[in-house]
Amino acid sequence: MTANSQSAVLGVSGYAGMELARILLRHPRLGSTPPIFLGRPDSAAEPLTAVHPHLLDNNGSRALQIEPFSWDLLRDRGVQVLFLATPHEQSRELVPHALERGLRVIDLSGAWRLEHPANRAIYKFSDEGSSVATAIQTQAVYGMPELHRDQIRHALLVANPGCYATSVILALKPLLAAGWVDTTHGIVCDSKSGVSGAGKAPSAKTHFMHAADNLSAYNVFGHRHTGELLEQLELAPDQIVFTPHLLPIPRGILSTIYVWFREPHQPAQVEALYKQFFAESPLVRIFAANHLPQIQYSVRTNYCDIGFHLSADGRRCVIVSCLDNLLKGAAGQAVQNLNLMLGLPEAEGLV
Amino acid sequence: MTANSQSAVLGVSGYAGMELARILLRHPRLGSTPPIFLGRPDSAAEPLTAVHPHLLDNNGSRALQIEPFSWDLLRDRGVQVLFLATPHEQSRELVPHALERGLRVIDLSGAWRLEHPANRAIYKFSDEGSSVATAIQTQAVYGMPELHRDQIRHALLVANPGCYATSVILALKPLLAAGWVDTTHGIVCDSKSGVSGAGKAPSAKTHFMHAADNLSAYNVFGHRHTGELLEQLELAPDQIVFTPHLLPIPRGILSTIYVWFREPHQPAQVEALYKQFFAESPLVRIFAANHLPQIQYSVRTNYCDIGFHLSADGRRCVIVSCLDNLLKGAAGQAVQNLNLMLGLPEAEGLV
């Protein structure tokens, strides 16, 4: 497979699909073979601009279409990599067929992210426990390049991480890997996300009158991304609390994370630890000690920004992690994974 | 009928109904006989706080309920005035029965606002042209106290004005009534409304991702409130253009209105004309010449604020009119009408 591999995006009408389309169309190494955009099998073809008017092309020469999905179309057009920006249940159905047909898949849903049945229980997958699903789960690679870069290069199925999970895992992994955190103390992850994280379907929750001028916590002790935290950070359920909140902004996540250290540390030590951990990771930006990222700095970028403050006694640490939930939290990370799968530089088309 | 008359609100779950409940519960002359709140005939009773949690009562002693609608309930509870905060088609159905039962009705929908069939056509009422509907329309009084105060006092059916229409009619009526406006020049009404004007049902239009950080014009040359402007201002269709826009704010309307005068005028003359016209109208506030209202000044009040700027040659006038679309544009004006119908001071419970 080469950089000229043909890709396709199923589910381009949602927010993550929209951002995937935008990135792939401008990708310097993929632009010559634009992705194929796919909608429901029973839908009629329609212009991409009918769904996302701001992706309007001026010259009209690139009349991008959303075509109805079919396996034959993928085969006839020589598709090699399939992005799934589909609901998780649909991803569970499609992935076995895709792999059987020799496609490599980057799945943006939560369908294949979790190894342990207990963590998957919250999704209530209809094929849970089937031999096919179990076999596929074994193959799936959790698509966080900063943790699993080498496996992703050769993966057939990449399970693109959740947006909240990305912001928390990247912020905690260096400290936990170094053994600095006193996990008996309990880690607190207080996360806040813009409304695009709730999806494009109109609902009482996404109504402007509910979301604007408001803030609310939801799914306390019960958010789906919790399982990703437990597995990727190797924590027990009682060692971490994760609370998501709905922010009155279109996009962006800020996670405020509280840990207690086993031993006191200096700010310079913490900064050095982070910088070393992410030395080879072009899409994570570490802020200087006592300087914090804000949501505005990373929105509409593919970066995850991380900063921290240390208490005077050097035992308590507040980490702030920011990213754009549709980019580093979804479509940007998906293309980062694609780059690795195609042997391209990891940040190609993303900075 | 006295100030102790029992009132009922059908459609309390919507935004206008919510504001009606809030105002009526605090009304100094009606608080002792709180209104009856009604939902669909086939709904179960539920606490008002289940629908509008911010109306939570602390002490629990006033356990307000939304009860299923029935004519028998209205009769048994001695209801004399019925507020309809219902869709217009439903108001067309209910009003004949209500009047037959001797109820006085304040209808917040567009069902009975328009006298001329041509102006009503846009609503496509299913009973259009029926003898019952025609007879009722004849009785209906357009519920703008500043224009029809005396008729409202004795009305059986008050058609509460549209929110946009209220902001435009109050701003233009004094100038037109004085004969100052050169209507051959064309009057331009550029109106902007917060999202609550689009109703509580979730839709693509009211999704936070569409409304936030955006502005859009809609229903150009085709908004339902246009007929109210034509009838109340006695204008021909080609004498006025009305363009509504969706603002990224929860509530409030600002209309910017452009007129050409027949003769030049001084700012002091214009200010005096407005102040005289509204001298007896406690819920219209006229700003000093060259001082303009802003949306923030009238939001969460029952006022309509009006200001203007005059060109150096005294021939062109830009009028700015602001109000809260849910209050002076809906529930506040409805209670203003109730006050008149009950012989109370017009602004009772509203300032």
Next chain:
Amino acid sequence: MTANSQSAVLGVSGYAGMELARILLRHPRLGSTPPIFLGRPDSAAEPLTAVHPHLLDNNGSRALQIEPFSWDLLRDRGVQVLFLATPHEQSRELVPHALERGLRVIDLSGAWRLEHPANRAIYKFSDEGSSVATAIQTQAVYGMPELHRDQIRHALLVANPGCYATSVILALKPLLAAGWVDTTHGIVCDSKSGVSGAGKAPSAKTHFMHAADNLSAYNVFGHRHTGELLEQLELAPDQIVFTPHLLPIPRGILSTIYVWFREPHQPAQVEALYKQFFAESPLVRIFAANHLPQIQYSVRTNYCDIGFHLSADGRRCVIVSCLDNLLKGAAGQAVQNLNLMLGLPEAEGLV
């Protein structure tokens, strides 16, 4: 002193002063003797509406003025209670003179809230350690009625609590007072506030371009309100972490608070504990177990709303506390204190 006591507000031009004016003018027991509004000693008198146009009176008959401050004016007008909505350094200067003149004072600044010098250090008061200041601090009562109701009734100087502190202390006090919290685990308070909390002076932080579509943490391990938490909750500095954030909304605070219990508890027990603690407190609303308040429910009210979720093992508890930072977090609580000082029902004019 009686309910007809004359009050005065110094610093009416700020947001807290604005809300004080609004509440006092509508207070059913004080409306007949409207407060006196005061600005800087060297300022000219100006209409209240010049500073807060939305407080416009329609009829013009109540031509409220902001008058230049002087002690003589307070004496001549018979002022008995003085509200200070002034910067803390100014409150340090004014309070000794006010008490000497026999005035009772409700100070909305941070000048007199903290008993221990270590907690006050962050303010760098210029009179720190002076015998006058020390004597006055001894007299000051922390103005949180739910904790110090009886002392407030007779207080000469009430130090009105900080907005963040109110939201955190009310949420934690019942659990700590009952001895349920394992304080060795560390309590985490993640608070988020609307922009009005940053004051009215234009700054880079309050610029729309910085605040909108953004979220940022600030003053980590160093916010002034931390001392109030330590003193009122009787905690050591290493037992609690408090992180404030700036929300892109005009007003409202939501605090998400994380505690570990010594023993497991049932949701019903936690709910009962809260309800009992606040049984006599009309301005605290306890939500049913597993139902959380949102910022919208308490904004523009004088309530503090509290809800919680318990982990499955009953050992970890996430509490969410909401209030309007300008009302229960400032002006509303100040009037609640005034009511107690005047022997009125605590919630008079506030519900």
Next chain:
Amino acid sequence: MTANSQSAVLGVSGYAGMELARILLRHPRLGSTPPIFLGRPDSAAEPLTAVHPHLLDNNGSRALQIEPFSWDLLRDRGVQVLFLATPHEQSRELVPHALERGLRVIDLSGAWRLEHPANRAIYKFSDEGSSVATAIQTQAVYGMPELHRDQIRHALLVANPGCYATSVILALKPLLAAGWVDTTHGIVCDSKSGVSGAGKAPSAKTHFMHAADNLSAYNVFGHRHTGELLEQLELAPDQIVFTPHLLPIPRGILSTIYVWFREPHQPAQVEALYKQFFAESPLVRIFAANHLPQIQYSVRTNYCDIGFHLSADGRRCVIVSCLDNLLKGAAGQAVQNLNLMLGLPEAEGLV
């Protein structure tokens, strides 16, 4: 001069300067010779990221600096094109020196946009009427490529248009040039802009508490951009009214424009006229008849989007024009001008 010409940006700390930096750094033909960023002559050098943290570079290898301005520095570094993102009075001072030194200048301020002294009067330039200023004004080219493409290619001084003016002129020019508009009727331009248009300096107007949840009209009959409309559209002052409004969003302009036609036209004719007029203009997008642009479609792009609705009688036309005030309304248009000056494709680096 070639595409490798060295450029410099003075005033990079403001919003337009920030966007200039962003575009120039990613420009495919200029990226190899990054622009020089300049601050005040008496300022110390500082990293670009100190002022605009979101422009952070990950790898640290491109340690962009803002350097203190001096003519010697420009000479020593071989600067050939100077962008001025400075206040207009400063641009009046600097341009004579720059031209004398052989630099070509793209000035984003209002300093050199207006030919007629009457239209310039509102700026109160301190050098108004001086022979130097008059000579320079004669050389200045109004930098709207869609109208003055050929002159811009060879210009020494390009006066980059105002943001409001761009949105109105592009929308009206085709209709006026075709002679379709009945100018005796009066053209109404009702424009709405996001807060970035008000600049970066904190002020009461740009305070979040004023701008959010609000809408206000300002500078009625007196906005500085009016002169640009008169000159570029060749209209008399009484033929057009322009009213700007402040929107509660960070960026974007929507202008709603009302014209009366001399003769009735069909929608298809209007659409064809626009498409023909802008056939060679890659940064103007014409929407199909009766389809309107919204602010969201053009924000963060370099396009101006134009759509319209026609009344049933074909005599009245409402045109809606949208652009990003910092891009097509400022920095994007400035780079479009640079492209022309350097002989590059007009939209290079902008689509």
